[in-house]
Amino acid sequence: MTRIPPGGTIGILGGGQLGRLTAVAARQLGYRVRVLDLKSDCSASRVADAVIAAPFDDVDAACWLAARADVVTLEIETIGADAAHAVNQRAPLRPGPALLEMVQDRAVQRAWLRDHGFPQGPWEAAEGVEAIAAAARRLGGPCRVKAARGGYDGRGQTRLLRPEDARLAHAELGGAPAVVERELGLDAELSVMVARRPSGETAVFPVARNWHQNSILDVSHIPCALPDAVEAQARQIAQGIAEACALEGILAVELFWVRGALLVNELAPRPHNTFHATSLACETSQFEQLVRAACDLPLGSTALVRPVALANLLGDLWDDGPPPFERALAIPGVHLYLYDKEPRPQRKVGHLLATGATPEEAMDKVRRARATLARQD
Numbered sequence: 001m002t003r004i005p006p007g008g009t010i011g012i013l014g015g016g017q018l019g020r021l022t023a024v025a026a027r028q029l030g031y032r033v034r035v036l037d038l039k040s041d042c043s044a045s046r047v048a049d050a051v052i053a054a055p056f057d058d059v060d061a062a063c064w065l066a067a068r069a070d071v072v073t074l075e076i077e078t079i080g081a082d083a084a085h086a087v088n089q090r091a092p093l094r095p096g097p098a099l100l101e102m103v104q105d106r107a108v109q110r111a112w113l114r115d116h117g118f119p120q121g122p123w124e125a126a127e128g129v130e131a132i133a134a135a136a137r138r139l140g141g142p143c144r145v146k147a148a149r150g151g152y153d154g155r156g157q158t159r160l161l162r163p164e165d166a167r168l169a170h171a172e173l174g175g176a177p178a179v180v181e182r183e184l185g186l187d188a189e190l191s192v193m194v195a196r197r198p199s200g201e202t203a204v205f206p207v208a209r210n211w212h213q214n215s216i217l218d219v220s221h222i223p224c225a226l227p228d229a230v231e232a233q234a235r236q237i238a239q240g241i242a243e244a245c246a247l248e249g250i251l252a253v254e255l256f257w258v259r260g261a262l263l264v265n266e267l268a269p270r271p272h273n274t275f276h277a278t279s280l281a282c283e284t285s286q287f288e289q290l291v292r293a294a295c296d297l298p299l300g301s302t303a304l305v306r307p308v309a310l311a312n313l314l315g316d317l318w319d320d321g322p323p324p325f326e327r328a329l330a331i332p333g334v335h336l337y338l339y340d341k342e343p344r345p346q347r348k349v350g351h352l353l354a355t356g357a358t359p360e361e362a363m364d365k366v367r368r369a370r371a372t373l374a375r376q377d
């Protein structure tokens with residue numbers, strides 16, 4: 001029996017904003033929620049029935065969670081392999097340990113994408129100064145050197161303008177094994193989310209278009225408003241990946257659009273920052289879809305309801321106190337999501353969503369709304 005009907009208990013590894021919003025969706029569907037996170041007062045703690053505070057490689061804590069859940073899912077990929085296996089022996093971990101191991105290492109992930117015929121930009125795995133320099137020489141031009149394990153929001157990666165600077169890049173990454181990628185001239189950044197339940201049903205969301213600032217997602221909108229053929233190809237890639245890895249849960253595929261070609265940047269088998277807009281843009285949010293997929297319930301419709309744009313709120317907006325949210329909320333069609341996180345510079349602590357008749361209108365509105373929050377001296 002793979003189905004966990006409403007009324008059951010869902011365990012979530014990770015209690016950040018993605019875990020919190022998954023917990024809200026789970027509660028709406030009538031589930032109990034237990035969370036494992038580094039901190040007992042994590043973002044999800046306010047909406048979970050119980051939190052166990054432990055590192056993500058703590059096997060005993062993972063077992064505690066799994067013993068008290070009917071199914072376990074996650075909002076962060078950096079779960080220790082032993083902990084993931086231990087969970088999976090007590091309650092189904094969806095997505096499973098094999099997929100987790102694949103995505104945890106950029107080199108393994110890129111090799112998997114290559115072996116399964118999915119398109120990506122030129123890259124090489126490299127360990128040590130000499131290997132990084134040699135890879136950069138072969139790839140040609142400026143490169144991105146990324147730690148194979150553990151990076152996010154641009155942390156754990158650096159630009160390499162010339163192979164001779166490999167020593168610096170190597171030191172910056174703390175000597176960790178790396179992936180060297182050719183730096184591509186991006187015409188657009190896209191992402192596409194797919195859900196797949198254990199019984200095999202899949203559903204793909206409309207494609208999002210994304211813009212970053214300092215390697216952190218800044219704004220995004222759904223739908224992507226690019227030609228239909230691009231949207232269709234992106235969805236096909238996501239569907240293909242979900243089937244090839246026998247996904248159980250949801251998976252975001254980050255894509256680069258470069259001179260008419262779609263290239264996979266990276267995979268994230270969990271809710272994704274660029275799909276917050278689904279809460280208003282689609283019949284079913286990414287969070288509800290994760291609950292349905294993990295519990296092997298019928299997947300929800302991913303049909304577009306209306307265009308929606310997202311703007312992230314970083315801790316920098318907090319000064320002596322919170323910014324004047326009432327100004328943003330006075331704009332019709334603007335909605336605020338706060339994560340109950342301590343505001344720190346460059347830390348995501350909330351987001352705004354704005355609806356619009358077109359993606360461009362939604363985007364204008366969400367930018368205008370966020371601008372009202374900035375300090376006006």
Ligand SMILES: Nc1ncnc2c1ncn2[C@@H]1O[C@H](COP(=O)(O)OP(=O)(O)OP(=O)(O)O)[C@@H](O)[C@H]1O
Nearest residue numbers: 144151152153154155181182183184212215217266
């Ligand atoms: N090879 C590349 N060429 C051009 N730009 C790149 C390349 N790799 C990364 N970038 C830029 O840096 C951003 C972050 O890169 P990436 O997604 O690989 O790292 P990350 O730290 O895992 O980010 P996140 O956790 O936010 O997804 C990309 O969205 C893109 O804007």
Ligand SMILES: [Mg+2]
Nearest residue numbers: 153254265266
């Ligand atoms: Mg990324």
